[in-house]
Amino acid sequence: MILYLRLFKESFAFALNALRNNKLRTFLSLLGVTIGIFSIIAVLAAVDSLDRSIKDQLSGLDLNTIYLTKFSFGPTDVPRWQRDNFPQTGHEDYEFVNRNIPDIEASAYTIFGSSETINYQGNTISNVNVVPASSGIYIIDDLKVGKGRFYTESESFTGAPVVVIGAGLAENLFENEEPIGKQVRMYGRKVTVIGVLKKVGSTLFDSPDEKAFLPSNFVRQFTSGGTDGIPGAIMIKPKSGVDIDAFEETLRQKFRIYRGLRTDEPDNFFINKLSGMTDAIDSIIGGLNIAGWIISGFSLLVGGFGIANIMFVSVKERTNLIGIQKSLGAKSRFILFQFLFEAIILAVIGGVIGLTLVWIVSLIASHLVESFDFVLSFWNMFIGFSLSTFIGLISGVLPARSASKLDPVEAIRTGM
Numbered sequence: 001m002i003l004y005l006r007l008f009k010e011s012f013a014f015a016l017n018a019l020r021n022n023k024l025r026t027f028l029s030l031l032g033v034t035i036g037i038f039s040i041i042a043v044l045a046a047v048d049s050l051d052r053s054i055k056d057q058l059s060g061l062d063l064n065t066i067y068l069t070k071f072s073f074g075p076t077d078v079p080r081w082q083r084d085n086f087p088q089t090g091h092e093d094y095e096f097v098n099r100n101i102p103d104i105e106a107s108a109y110t111i112f113g114s115s116e117t118i119n120y121q122g123n124t125i126s127n128v129n130v131v132p133a134s135s136g137i138y139i140i141d142d143l144k145v146g147k148g149r150f151y152t153e154s155e156s157f158t159g160a161p162v163v164v165i166g167a168g169l170a171e172n173l174f175e176n177e178e179p180i181g182k183q184v185r186m187y188g189r190k191v192t193v194i195g196v197l198k199k200v201g202s203t204l205f206d207s208p209d210e211k212a213f214l215p216s217n218f219v220r221q222f223t224s225g226g227t228d229g230i231p232g233a234i235m236i237k238p239k240s241g242v243d244i245d246a247f248e249e250t251l252r253q254k255f256r257i258y259r260g261l262r263t264d265e266p267d268n269f270f271i272n273k274l275s276g277m278t279d280a281i282d283s284i285i286g287g288l289n290i291a292g293w294i295i296s297g298f299s300l301l302v303g304g305f306g307i308a309n310i311m312f313v314s315v316k317e318r319t320n321l322i323g324i325q326k327s328l329g330a331k332s333r334f335i336l337f338q339f340l341f342e343a344i345i346l347a348v349i350g351g352v353i354g355l356t357l358v359w360i361v362s363l364i365a366s367h368l369v370e371s372f373d374f375v376l377s378f379w380n381m382f383i384g385f386s387l388s389t390f391i392g393l394i395s396g397v398l399p400a401r402s403a404s405k406l407d408p409v410e411a412i413r414t415g416m
Contacts, residue, residue: 022310026346029310032303033350033391034357040300041358041376041384043292049374051285063274064244065140068097068255069233073272086268087259091220094134094234096258101251106237108136111216111223111230118212119185120173128169129211130186132219133235140237143208148180148195151215159217161191167199168209186212187222248273300387303350304395311343311399336400343396344389351388355381 067073070086094109110133118125131137135156143150151162163184170179170193183190197208216232223230238247248271259268362374 026310029303029306030346030350030353032306033300033347033388034303034354036297036300036303036391037351037354037384037388038357039295040293040297040387041355041380042361043295044289044380044383045358045362045374045376047285047288047292048377048380050288051282052375064238065274066236066238066248066251067233067272068093068236068251068269069272070231070269071233071272072270076270078266082266088230089232089234089269091217091232093255093258094232097234097236097251097255100254100258101236103239103242103247104236105239106136106139108134108140108235109216109232110134110137110235111219111232116186116212118169118173120182123173123175125169125173128186131211131213132216133213134216136237137213137235140235141208143213144198145195146198148193150195150213156215156217159215159219159221161189161214161218162194163191163212163214164195164197165193165212166197166207166209168207169212170196187219189222191218244273300391303347304391307343307346307350307392307395308399310346311339311396312402314342315339315399315403335403339400339403340393340396343400344392347388347392347395348385351384351391354388355384358384 069089070083072078072083076083091109094107098104098107110131114130115127116130118128135151135153137143138150145164146167148164150164151160154160155162163186165173165179173179173184174182179193179196182193184193185191191214197211200207200209219230236251238244252267252271255269256267261268359376362376365374
């Protein structure tokens, strides 16, 4: 054991000596490993951080929330021409679902809004994300009111001209004024601000800070419905503990009967779930990881060749020394381990540099992007360290093997 520790110590000294004596060559060789490790760990850290950020932002939502509409939120086998002929999901559909589907904790009818302009005493905000929806969206979207209140079910049903705005929109529109009770103009009509949502900050999805919520029945008073009218959706949050598959099947069957569909006819609507969104996100994250590994793999391959090259050169330069060591009784396996350790140490140094660069970049990125935390996990660091060691091992096998097989007499003669 002591002999192997001494061998490791000597190999480490040889590696440092090689670094000092051949700075440019060693730098170029280590550069490939450093870039490769940096690329892989940076991609893994960025993807993990993105995945964590998305899951954190979805944590406040019930992933079993259902969107009943003519649109599919994911890939579908239904042809485009057939989907285009599906009837719009209207308010009467929402009323049917509320009356006939059991185990609903909250539901809302929402109109897919468009960007609107909001005016207040000469102050104009353009491209505001307006969400016309019934009062149930307050529970479904887990909204929080900071000032005032959200509109009631009665106001939602009658289509009262009231609006609840996000904190960022309130700051931009009213500046230092109190927004509650003020009238703003949107859709060419006056509506009263009755509430301001709590500030959330920027998110990967649309932040409620810049949104405006108002009753969907208010918008329905001056917009056309029907097949060619404005598209809408029924948002449904099932009660906690409900069998989601059974709930979804009950909803499908009753809505098919309501739509008058025969047994042999396909659905003319889609039941979309937020959990399907997380599955799609996981698929995208997995694809990003694979792409990152493929791209970074080329850098690692170049780095491995670089280390192998410097080790072959090192063997050639130290042929005379190898011959002397073997003539003095050094075993072939000691020569093998000596050069193998040297290759691993060179690769580990490159890996440590790569990990250090990723750590520095993650700190800078987290500081610059306030709403997004780049996380360099222990698992990613372990992967980086293991990869660098593996690259050194693979890259050093052939040079170390060739060194161990040298004949001592021929080695001394060649060195001279």
